[in-house]
Amino acid sequence: MSSRVGALRRGKLNAEPIILSVLSAIILLFLLVPIVMVILVSFSADDTLQFPPSSWSLRWYQAALELFVGPNAAVVRFRESLLTSLEVACVVMIIAAVISAPAAYALARYHFRGKLLVEQLISLPIVFPVIVLGVALLVMVSRLGIGMVFWRIVVAHVIITFPFVVRNCTTSLAGLSSSLEEAAYTLGANRLHSFTEIVLPLMRPGILSGSMLAFVLSFNHLTTSYFLSTVDLIPLPVWLIQRNAVNLDLTTFSLSSMVICIDVALIWGLDWLIGKRRLTL
Amino acid sequence: MAQQVDHISSLPTAAAAVRRRSVRRILTLVSFLGPAGLFLAVLIAAALMALRMSVSRENAESAWTVASYGALGAGIYLSSMLLTLKLSLLSTMIAVVLSLPVAMVLARLRNDTVRSLMLFVVLLPLLMNVLFQVYGWMVILSPGALVDSLAGALGLNAPLLLYNQPSVLIGLVQSSFPLAVLPITNALRNIPMSIEEAAATLGGNRVRTLWHIVFPLSMPGIVAASLLVFAFNASDWVIALLLGGDRVTTMGVLIRDEMGPLLNWPIGSALGTVLVVATLIILAVYQRLTSRYAELWRT
Numbered sequence: 356m357s358s359r360v361g362a363l364r365r366g367k368l369n370a371e372p373i374i375l376s377v378l379s380a381i382i383l384l385f386l387l388v389p390i391v392m393v394i395l396v397s398f399s400a401d402d403t404l405q406f407p408p409s410s411w412s413l414r415w416y417q418a419a420l421e422l423f424v425g426p427n428a429a430v431v432r433f434r435e436s437l438l439t440s441l442e443v444a445c446v447v448m449i450i451a452a453v454i455s456a457p458a459a460y461a462l463a464r465y466h467f468r469g470k471l472l473v474e475q476l477i478s479l480p481i482v483f484p485v486i487v488l489g490v491a492l493l494v495m496v497s498r499l500g501i502g503m504v505f506w507r508i509v510v511a512h513v514i515i516t517f518p519f520v521v522r523n524c525t526t527s528l529a530g531l532s533s534s535l536e537e538a539a540y541t542l543g544a545n546r547l548h549s550f551t552e553i554v555l556p557l558m559r560p561g562i563l564s565g566s567m568l569a570f571v572l573s574f575n576h577l578t579t580s581y582f583l584s585t586v587d588l589i590p591l592p593v594w595l596i597q598r599n600a601v602n603l604d605l606t607t608f609s610l611s612s613m614v615i616c617i618d619v620a621l622i623w624g625l626d627w628l629i630g631k632r633r634l635t636l
Numbered sequence: 637m638a639q640q641v642d643h644i645s646s647l648p649t650a651a652a653a654v655r656r657r658s659v660r661r662i663l664t665l666v667s668f669l670g671p672a673g674l675f676l677a678v679l680i681a682a683a684l685m686a687l688r689m690s691v692s693r694e695n696a697e698s699a700w701t702v703a704s705y706g707a708l709g710a711g712i713y714l715s716s717m718l719l720t721l722k723l724s725l726l727s728t729m730i731a732v733v734l735s736l737p738v739a740m741v742l743a744r745l746r747n748d749t750v751r752s753l754m755l756f757v758v759l760l761p762l763l764m765n766v767l768f769q770v771y772g773w774m775v776i777l778s779p780g781a782l783v784d785s786l787a788g789a790l791g792l793n794a795p796l797l798l799y800n801q802p803s804v805l806i807g808l809v810q811s812s813f814p815l816a817v818l819p820i821t822n823a824l825r826n827i828p829m830s831i832e833e834a835a836a837t838l839g840g841n842r843v844r845t846l847w848h849i850v851f852p853l854s855m856p857g858i859v860a861a862s863l864l865v866f867a868f869n870a871s872d873w874v875i876a877l878l879l880g881g882d883r884v885t886t887m888g889v890l891i892r893d894e895m896g897p898l899l900n901w902p903i904g905s906a907l908g909t910v911l912v913v914a915t916l917i918i919l920a921v922y923q924r925l926t927s928r929y930a931e932l933w934r935t
Contacts (some may be wrong), residue, residue: 371842372744378737383757386813389772390760392782396775405780454671461668465661473669476676482863483679484871484915486888487908490895491682494689494905514675521672546664568763575765577874582895595767596874603774611768618764625763626756 390615397608404603415609422606433610436594440574443505443590447512447573451520452566454513459524459561460554464533481518488514489582496583504588511579516572520565527561528554564628571621683912690905704906713890713907717914720887723801724870727808728816731865732858734809735816739857742817743824762814770878773807774798777879799881807875815864823857824850859926863919870915887911 392406397415399408422433462474480488488511496507535557539549555562577592584593591614599607693699707713738758745751761769776782777797787793797803827850835845873888880889887907894904 372741375737375741379741379754382734382738382813383754386761386810387757389769389776389810390764392772392775393768403780404775404778406775406782406785454675457668458672461665465665467661467665477672479676480679482867482915482919483683484867484908484911486871486873486891487686487912488679488682490891490904490908491679491686493895494686494901495678495682498685498689510675510678514679517672517675571763575763577766578871581892592765592767595765599767599878603771608771608775611771615764615768618768619760622759622763623756626752626759629752629755 440591455520463528516569523565524561739820819860
C-alpha cells in the first residue's frame with residue numbers, strides 16, 4: 356500500500372505535475388501576450404499598426420516625449436492626467452486604509468446580531484456591476500449638483516477598493532487569537548491604546564498589501580472615472596480611451612508602454628508585500 | 637483597581653451596568669464600522685437615485701412613468717440582454733476551467749520565488765489597465781497584425797478576427813482570469829496533501845481522487861471564482877466596445893451609449909437597474925444550486 360503513496364509521489368504518476376506545469380505555462384503565456392505585444396509594437400518604425408513591423412525605431416517614444424514636454428496642448432493633458440491618476444490613487448489608498456482597518460477589526464473580533472448582513476454589505480461593491488455604479492454616481496452628482504470632480508472620483512474609487520482592504524485586514528487578523536489584546540487590558544491599557552499598540556501592528560501586513568492593492572486598482576480604474584470626470588480633470592485611463600475613440604495611432608503604444616512600466620513596478624511591489632501570505636479577493 | 641471599584645459602586649444596579657456596557661459596545665461597533673458604512677451609504681443612495689431616474693421621463697425628471705421599462709421590451713434591448721448573459725456565462729466557464737491547472741500548480745508550489753513570480757503574472761491582467769490588454773489584442777487580431785501575418789506566411793487567408801463575439805470573449809476571459817485563479821488556489825491550499833495520499837493508499841487512482849476528493853473540496857473556491865468572474869464580465873463595456881466595434885452591443889455598451897452620447901438617462905438607468913437585478917438574482921440562484929449540489933455530492 357505504501358508503494359501506492361510512493362507511486363503518487365514519484366513513480367508512474369509523475370506525468371501529472373509535468374502536464375499541469377506545461378498547461379499552466381501555456382495559459383500564463385496567453386495572459387501575458389497582449390501586454391508584451393503592446394510593448395513590442397511601441398518600438399515599431401511604421402506609420403500604422405502592423406505586426407511584425409517592417410523595421411524598429413524609437414520614433415514613437417520621441418513622439419510620446421514631445422507629448423510630455425513639448426509645447427502643444429495635448430502634451431500637458433497627458434502629464435496632467437498621469438499626475439491626476441497618481442494623486443487620486445494616493446488619496447484613495449489612505450482613505451481606504453483608514454476606514455477599512457477598524458471595520459475589519461470589528462468584523463474579526465466582535466459577534467453581534469446582523470453581522471452576516473454587514474459582511475455581505477461590505478462585499479456588495481465587489482459584485483455590484485461597476486458600470487451601474489458609475490451611472491448611479493453620475494445621476495447622483497448631477498441631481499445634487501456636486502462639483503468637486505476630484506473628490507467625487509475619489510469617493511467612487513474608495514467604494515470600489517475598500518472591500519478588498521477589509522478582506523485582507525480580516526485575513527491577517529483571523530489567524531491570531533485575541534489573547535494579546537486581553538493581556539493588554541489586564542495590564543491596564545484602554546481600548547484605543549490596545550488598538551493602536553497591539554491590533555494595528557498585528558494587522559499591518561494586511562493593511563499594507565490591502566492599501567497597495569487599493570492604490571493599483573484606483574490607478575488603473577476606468578469605468579466610474581469615465582462617467583464622473585469632466586474636461587477639467589481627466590484621469591489617465593479616461594484620457595487614453597477618449598484619445599483612442601478617434602483613432603489608434605502608434606503614440607498610444609509608446610505611452611501605454613511607459614504606463615505599463617509604472618504598473619509593473621506597482622504590481623511587483625504588491626507581490627512583494629504579499630510575500631508568503633495569500634491575497635484575498 | 638480602586639478606580640474600577642468606584643466605577644461599579646457608583647452605578648445603581650447591575651442591570652444598569654449591563655445596559656451601559658451594551659450601549660458602549662454598540663457605540664464601539666458604530667465607530668469602527670461607521671466610516672466604511674458611510675461609503676456604502678453613498679453607493680446605496682446613488683443606486684436609489686438611479687432607480688428613481690429610471691422611472692422618470694426624459695427631460696422631465698420629476699415626472700413618474702414606467703415608459704423606460706416598456707421601451708426595454710424592444711428587440712435591440714432584449715437581444716442585448718441575451719448576448720450579455722451568453723458572453724458572461726461562456727467567459728465564466730472558460731475562465732474557471734482554464735484556471736484549474738494554474739491554481740493546482742500555484743497551490744502546490746513550495747518554492748517561494750517561483751510562486752511569487754507566478755502570482756505576479758496572474759495578477760497583471762487583473763490589475764493592469766484593461767485598455768492595454770485591449771490594445772494588445774488589437775495588435776494580435778487586427779488585419780495586418782500578428783495572426784493575420786502568420787496566416788499569410790502559411791499561405792492562408794485569415795478572416796477578420798476583430799469586431800466579433802469571439803474576440804470579445806477572448807478579451808473577457810483574459811481580463812477576468814485572475815479572479816478565477818485566486819479563490820480556487822486558496823481553496824486548494826486548504827486541502828491537506830494527506831487526504832489525497834489516503835485516497836491513493838485506499839486504492840483510488842489519480843483521476844478518481846481528483847474527481848471525488850479534490851474537486852468537491854475545492855468547490856467553495858470554484859463557486860466564489862465563478863461568482864466574481866460572472867459579475868465582473870456582466871458589467872463590462874470597454875472590451876465589448878473596443879474589441880467588438882459596433883457589432884457586439886452588450887448591456888454595458890448600451891448603458892454607456894444612453895448615458896453618454898445619446899443622453900437618455902431614464903433608459904440608461906432602467907438598463908442599469910435590470911443589469912443589477914439580473915446579476916444579483918443569477919448570483920443568488922447559482923449559490924443556492926451549488927450548495928445543494930455540494931450536499932448531494934457529500935452523501
